[in-house]
Amino acid sequence: MDRPEIWLSFAPELHVFLAAAQRAGRSAVRTDGASTLGHVVESLGVPLTEVGALLADGRPVRASHVPRGGQEISVRAVARPQQLAGPARYLLDVHLGTLARRLRLLGIDAAYENPDIGDAALAARSAAEQRVLLSRDRGLLRRREIWAGAYIYSHRPADQLRDVLSRFAPTLAPWTRCTACNGTLRTAAKESVYGQLKDGTERSYDTFAQCTDCGQAYWRGAHHARLNAIVDEALNEFGAPPPPRPTTALS
Incomplete structure (x- = not known):
């Protein structure tokens, strides 16, 4: 018995996962007549985590849909x-x-x-x-x-x-989380983090933060300008942070 043939087209964002035959617009794929559409899509190399809407003959279907021979399938990328x-x-x-x-x-x-x-x-x-x-x-x-x-x-x-x-x-809530362990930060007195300070740091800085989980101390050190540039770029492109919180993270 002939295996049913379906027609698939993928969003351009998904072409990175596909073989050349599936990238050039509409392509024919033979199925076993029992596999779900999700299985077919993944068998071609596309993780379902990257798939948004699935359309069969123009109508939305789930990944559990079993395509029939001749169906036109459109695979879209996740909406952002x-x-x-x-x-x-x-x-x-x-x-x-x-x-x-x-x-x-x-x-x-x-x-x-x-x-x-x-x-x-x-x-x-x-x-x-x-x-x-x-x-x-x-x-x-x-x-x-x-x-x-x-x-x-x-x-x-x-x-x-x-x-x-x-x-x-x-x-986004910059400077509020420990980059080492993912814990949250709180303001800390210099005396409480003195053992972690490098030579001269205790004389040059007065504002510190400390991780509530691992105890890592933070201050506005030599790397602050580079880290601040990453933060500023993210805020400029993806929106301002929420109102300031009492705890301030430092670099």
């Missing part, structure tokens, strides 16, 4: 900003350490797994803590148990950050 079912919290795999630190710099809850704990454990944590799993691993993003996920398209940290901010539009 993407709406989440819960708070904007993230989990990053071992390859995205710089992105994790930059998200934390902006006050975004970004858990980071280093060393690599394996795909199964990452997916389980995403589900248990309802975190969006950020990764460049397509196979990881195809795991059914993840709560939500997003593919990180670029190798460059600046572009990675812009990608996450434009996709999810999280609330």
